[in-house]
Amino acid sequence: MREYQTNKLHLKFDYETIERDFDIYQIKQKAEGKKYISQEVLDNVSEEQYITAVQWIYGNTALVLLEKDKISTYAFKKKMRERFPDITVCQIKGLFDEKVREKYFGEGDIQLARLLFNSLRPYKSEIFHRNNIMGKLFYQSPKWKSKDTVYFVQIHLDYSFHLILKVVTFTKDTGDSGGYVFDKSTGNFRRALKTDKGTKYVKKNKNTKSTVPFLNIENMEKFEASKMGVLKQFVEDVRTYLRDYIEINFETMEEMMSHDKKWEKYSIKVKENKSKIYEKEAAKRLSSHKIAIVDECNTETSKKITDDFQAFLKKVYGVGSKLGDSVSSGTYNLRIIHDKGYYKGENDLHDEIFNKCIVQHITVENYKKCDLEKNPEFYAIIQELFIKEDIVNKQLTTFNWSETLGKSGKTWAFVSFKKDDTDKNTKKKDQYTYYRVFITPDGKLSFDSCAGRSWMRRKDEWKNIIRYHQELIDKRKSEKRYDENIEGFFYTDINDICTIYKTNACVYPRFDGIGGELFLLKADKELDKEQMIDALLHFKEDSPELVKKNKEEFEQVLNNLKNRKEEYVDKKAFYKDIGRGKLREGFNEYLRAEYRILLNFSKSKENLPLYDLDAMTDIHYSISGDSSGKLVKYFVGSAKALNGSVARSNPIRKIIGKTLKAEEILPMLTATFVRNEQYTVIPFPYKYIREYFQIS
Structure with missing residues (x-):
């Protein structure tokens, strides 16, 4: 695998340049009964003109960065004490001393890096707005602002030096407490x-995030x-504004792993026209059941959903459906x-x-009309109906378990958990409820759960x-x-529990x-005709075999150019x-x-590795360890195949256990349901656990 x-x-x-250009202070607030430094302190310090950056560290402690000689140490301490009598100020000197840095900046100078990043001042351009809020660095596209909301991408460096891009959303406050x-x-x-x-x-809660795609390569504007x-x-x-103080480079996969551990690519070899095969199997299954649409809304949109879904079933699967007054058993x-x-929490049909009963919901508020044969929401509904049928019948059918993992003769158990609300009486934290599914060699399912508070008595x-x-x-x-x-556990032997981590x-x-490529693509909307004729002739000399195989097409393009009266071509x-094909790509x-000059950003198999875009497809894994324990990453x-956009990043997960086998784990990530044709990020039985306990 490449790096x-x-x-x-x-x-x-x-460190020498940092000490030459800046003064760095640690401030602490020692207020009785307070574990954390107050927001008022951080806000007021941030608003001072002579302050370059503020970084909250932990608890009651923060760092402050000032340009050298903007204000004397004596004057700064005095000003802080006058405004906040419970604040103590300590100047940090001697950055060459590793013990000093570890004391104030933590392991690897993590807090110094955060402080310097936060010194990037707010600015506005046509492409990006940069803001430093609460000692956090935010970037915003002007497009990320609507009538009632505004959202940003926050730059966050975690304690292991992973650079994480979080979407943070704010909404207009209806009161006056925003x-x-x-x-x-300044704007x-x-x-x-x-x-x-x-x-x-006001900042919206973590469950109501706006969406920013991880990557879009359709054009420069969407990429930005x-x-x-x-x-x-x-x-x-x-690298422009902080180059004198800090140098940043990204670690490669090879650096992450030791030399004796290799990353490999795993993908399923499938038959051609895979979607048609899925549709044929799904049609057979759908035709053996009644299909009912129960409209609980009776609105124009709900009627439209009914019409669209019925047309979809007929066109794609050749099956009919009926309208139902209520949910019934033995029916999809x-x-x-x-x-x-x-x-609003009252008579909630959810x-x-x-x-x-096999029931799948669709909401009128979130319905988006699409081309019937390409509507992902309808395909997902079919997938969910099949999964729910498996749960009702306690029999796995969407994955050929008996011919794969069932061959070992072992029963597999998968465990997930959900954190309970903090007990208001005991104020105990880290209490969980646990959920489990067993899968026998022939694919039979059974579910159970356990309240974590009672585990000592079990x-x-x-x-x-x-x-x-x-x-x-x-x-x-x-x-x-x-x-x-930790995302979950699984085992075939209770004495060898395997753990799944998301890193x-x-x-x-x-x-x-x-x-750089998209900038080239954007650069010229029109091309000089004579230059293109010259380029085609030179290309013919440079790639004679390719031109010879596509002689007719090549000559047609060349003659079309020569016959054009205009000096420029779109x-x-x-x-x-x-x-x-290859002529155009070449x-x-x-x-x-x-x-x-770039005519198009190529998404060919040959071009994608140039930018590590091939890492955005398939499953990549490594396995290491010995008899004492195994690790699969x-x-x-x-x-x-990659199209123009990638919705999410691909976090590296790891599974730890004594007797792990990649050939057992990887197939459970490739359970493509119906026509969904996407891998699952954790073994698919966890999907069944979620569905079972949601509907029961």
Whole structure:
């Protein structure tokens, strides 16, 4: 495997230059009964003109960065004490001393890096707005602002130096308690002061995020409005404005692993026309059941959904359906309801339970009309109906278990968990409810659950599972490992429980190279006719065999150009005129290399590796360890060829156990249901656990 680029940073500091240009202070607030430094302190310090950056560290402690000699140490301390009597100020000197740095900046100078990143001042351009809010660095495309909301991509460096791009959303406050405003004089987004009037914003909770695609390579504008476009801008900003103080480089996959561990690619070899095969199997299954549409809304949209879904079933699968007054057993039921916000917690149809009925909901508020044969929502409905039927019948059919993992003769158990609300009486935290599915060799399913609070009284497998989980939680706290989270457990032997972790590490494509290519694509909308004629003739000399195989197409393109009266030709139209296949790809690559002209960003198998875009597809894994324990690391891309956009990053996960086998784990990631044709990021039985306990 080539050296894919990860999101982990390697940092190099110039301590001499930092001390030459800046004064750094640690401030602490020692207020009785307060564990954390107050927001008022951070806000007021941030608003001072002589302050370059503020970084909250932990608890009651923060760092402050000032330009050298902007204010004397005596004057700064005095000013802080006058405004906040419970604040202590300590100047940090001697950055060459490793003990000093570790004391104030933590391991690897993590807090110094964050402080320097936060020194990037707010600015506005046509492409990006940069804001520093609460000691956090935010980038925003002007397109990410609507009538009532505004959202940003936050640059976050975790304690293991993974650079994480988070979407943070703010919405207009209907009252007057909003904590953020757009400054009327600068246009910058900042904390609201008591004197601010007008529109204010509040931060939305973590369950109501806006969406920014991880990557979009359709054109420069869409790339810039993706997370990788933001990352490109951030890296350029650091290398431009902070180059004298800090150098950043991204760790590669090879650096992450020791030399004796190799990454491999795993993908399923499938028959051609796979979608048609799925449709044929699905049609057979659908035709053996009644299909009912239960409209609980009776609106124009719900009627449209009914008509569209019936037409979809007929066109794609050749099956009919009927309207139903209520959910019935022995039937595939599509139930049209409102989203949860409509019910406001009263008579919420989402919460109704139908024992032994196969029911899938669709909400009128979230329905998007698409071409019938390409509507992903309808295909997903079919998938969900089949999964729910498996759960009702307690028999796995969407995956050929008996011919794969069932061959071992072992029963597999998969365990997930959900954190309970903090007990208001005992105030106990880290309490969980656990959920489990057993799968026998012939694919039979059984489910059970356990309340974590009662595990000490148990005398069955639950005691082993929950005690093991508690040990991992305690270990995580003692080691301060906040860069990975446990997602679940599975086992065939209770004495060998395997653990799935999701880490903060992921693979980043070569965003700088992608940006350079898209800049070339954007550069010229029209091309000089004579230059293109000259380029075609030189291309013929350079690639005689390719031109010879496509002689007729080549001559037609050349003659069309010669016969044009205009001096310039439209780039997009010219690209289409070249035809298809290797001739067009070859000439496009030749123009890029020899003339610095790009007709199209190529998504061919040959071009994708140049920018690590091939890491966005298929499953990549490595396995290591010995008889004492095994470790499988993997990340999951798309099962399909890459098109113009990638919705999410592909976090690296790891599975730890004594007797792990990659050939057993990987097939459970490739259970493509119906026509969904996407891999699952964790073994598919966890999907069954979620569905079972949601409907029961």
